[in-house]
Amino acid sequence: MDLALLLPAGMSVTPAMKERCPLRDTLDRIGDRWTVIVVVLLLPGPRRFTELMRGAEGISQRMLTHTLRGLERDGLLTRTVHATVPPKVEYDLTAPGRALAGPLTELLHWSVRHQESVLAARTAYDADV
Amino acid sequence: MDLALLLPAGMSVTPAMKERCPLRDTLDRIGDRWTVIVVVLLLPGPRRFTELMRGAEGISQRMLTHTLRGLERDGLLTRTVHATVPPKVEYDLTAPGRALAGPLTELLHWSVRHQESVLAARTAYDADV
DNA sequence: CAGAATCCTCCGGGATACTG
DNA sequence: CAGTATCCCGGAGGATTCTG
Numbered sequence: 432m433d434l435a436l437l438l439p440a441g442m443s444v445t446p447a448m449k450e451r452c453p454l455r456d457t458l459d460r461i462g463d464r465w466t467v468i469v470v471v472l473l474l475p476g477p478r479r480f481t482e483l484m485r486g487a488e489g490i491s492q493r494m495l496t497h498t499l500r501g502l503e504r505d506g507l508l509t510r511t512v513h514a515t516v517p518p519k520v521e522y523d524l525t526a527p528g529r530a531l532a533g534p535l536t537e538l539l540h541w542s543v544r545h546q547e548s549v550l551a552a553r554t555a556y557d558a559d560v
Numbered sequence: 561m562d563l564a565l566l567l568p569a570g571m572s573v574t575p576a577m578k579e580r581c582p583l584r585d586t587l588d589r590i591g592d593r594w595t596v597i598v599v600v601l602l603l604p605g606p607r608r609f610t611e612l613m614r615g616a617e618g619i620s621q622r623m624l625t626h627t628l629r630g631l632e633r634d635g636l637l638t639r640t641v642h643a644t645v646p647p648k649v650e651y652d653l654t655a656p657g658r659a660l661a662g663p664l665t666e667l668l669h670w671s672v673r674h675q676e677s678v679l680a681a682r683t684a685y686d687a688d689v
Numbered sequence: 690c691a692g693a694a695t696c697c698t699c700c701g702g703g704a705t706a707c708t709g
Numbered sequence: 710c711a712g713t714a715t716c717c718c719g720g721a722g723g724a725t726t727c728t729g
Contacts, residue, residue, distance in 0.1 A: 432615065436603050437665045442672070453671035454596065454664065460678075462591030464722075467583065474565050480691050486561065491723055496692060506681025517690040518729085527674040534666040535583065536566045541663045542582035543571070545656040549589075552635025593702075609711050620703055625712065646710045647709085694727080701720095708713075 460505065461531070465490055465498045470524065470531055473508060477523040502528065589634065590660070594619055594627045599653065599660055602637060606652040631657065 434454065435444050461467050465487060472478060472486040484495055499522060502508045507528030513519040561581065564573050590596050594616060601607060601615040613624055628651060631637045636657030642648040 432597055432600050432617075433604070434600070434668065437600070437661065437668045439669055439672070448672075453675055454600070454668045456675065457667050457671040458591060458596055462587060467587055468561055471561050471563070471566070471583075475562070484691095488561075492692070493694095493724085494722060497722085504682055504685040505678045506685075507678070512691095515690095518692090520691060527677055530670060530674065532566065534663065534670045537663040537666040538586050539563065539566045539583045540568055541659060542586040543568070543577075545659065546582050546585065548656055549634045549636070553633055556633040556635075613711095618703095621712070622704090622714095623702060626702085641711095644710095647712085649711060690729105692728085694725100696723105696725085698723080699721090701718105703716105703718085705716085706714085709711095 460501075463498070465494055466502065467535065469495070469498050469502065470507070470528060471535070473522060473524045474529065474532055477511075477521045480520050480522070483522065507531070589630075592627070594623055595631065596664065598624070598627050598631065599636070599657060600664070602651060602653045603658065603661055606640075606650045609649050609651070612651065636660070 432452065433444070434448060434452070437454070438444065461470075468487045468490075469483060472483055478486070480495070480499075483499075484490065484492070487495065490498075499508070499510065503510050503522075506525055508522050508524050511521045511523070513521070562573070563577060563581070563583065566583070567573065590599075597616045597619075598612060601612055607615070609624070609628075612628075613619065613621070616624065619627075628637070628639065632639050632651075635654055637651050637653050640650045640652070642650070
């Protein structure tokens with residue numbers, strides 16, 4: 432796969448990129464069912480576990496924990512435990528995590544700009560067959 | 561999930577978006593293992609089935625067919641059969657499909673800009689535990 | 690409140706064989 | 710060349726139960 436067309440001006444494809452494609456890595460990172468939802472929920476500011484639980488409708492405790500761990504592991508958010516009773520844990524995006532807002536915005540723009548044509552194409556395609 | 565923060569200037573969250581989140585739709589569309597790879601391979605211009613097969617290293621015939629069908633169904637590429645012997649089939653991105661280059665570029669930029677910090681965070685995190 | 694542990698299901702996707 | 714048709718497996722992710 433040739434990434435040259437997509438690279439920032441003045442940057443070239445390094446050998447490392449051929450080994451481990453950064454675009455695929457990123458899609459693996461945010462391509463799952465919940466990661467993007469959690470990131471978007473955290474954009475306005477820090478949130479607690481239960482708040483995220485309510486915000487990400489349909490998520491299970493297991494997957495929320497799993498998703499948060501993954502983001503924490505990659506340094507995209509911080510996890511702060513307040514030693515109170517009952518416990519209080521706050522999640523907050525780091526700079527890299529919040530920087531995801533840019534690409535996600537682009538993706539959303541593409542979506543709203545083309546979703547009508549996509550839906551139309553899909554309906555037409557299914558009408559045949 | 562509140563998408564307002566990510567919307568184009570002057571656009572607001574419609575009821576339809578709450579029903580069927582366009583961001584999630586898009587991630588479902590491109591979040592699988594091969595779609596983005598195929599799209600990137602097609603950016604320079606039309607390609608034949610076997611060319612894509614060679615370009616998308618590791619893909620199976622089954623999945624290439626499946627991926628191409630999905631993109632065709634949504635009107636993101638066209639499939640042109642030349643009635644020759646042996647058969648020749650060309651795939652080409654449509655305007656909406658090619659427009660994915662923008663968001664993908666943003667995603668790639670984010671990736672190259674932050675992959676070092678992500679990798680470092682991951683290593684540090686795993687060193688603990 | 691914020692999880693950890695366990696069990697189970699579904700399906701994305703690979704391997705292989707066959708064909709117009 | 711460009712597929713279709715089967716079979717099959719691993720892992721993402723849900724449901725449930727238990728705890729500091």
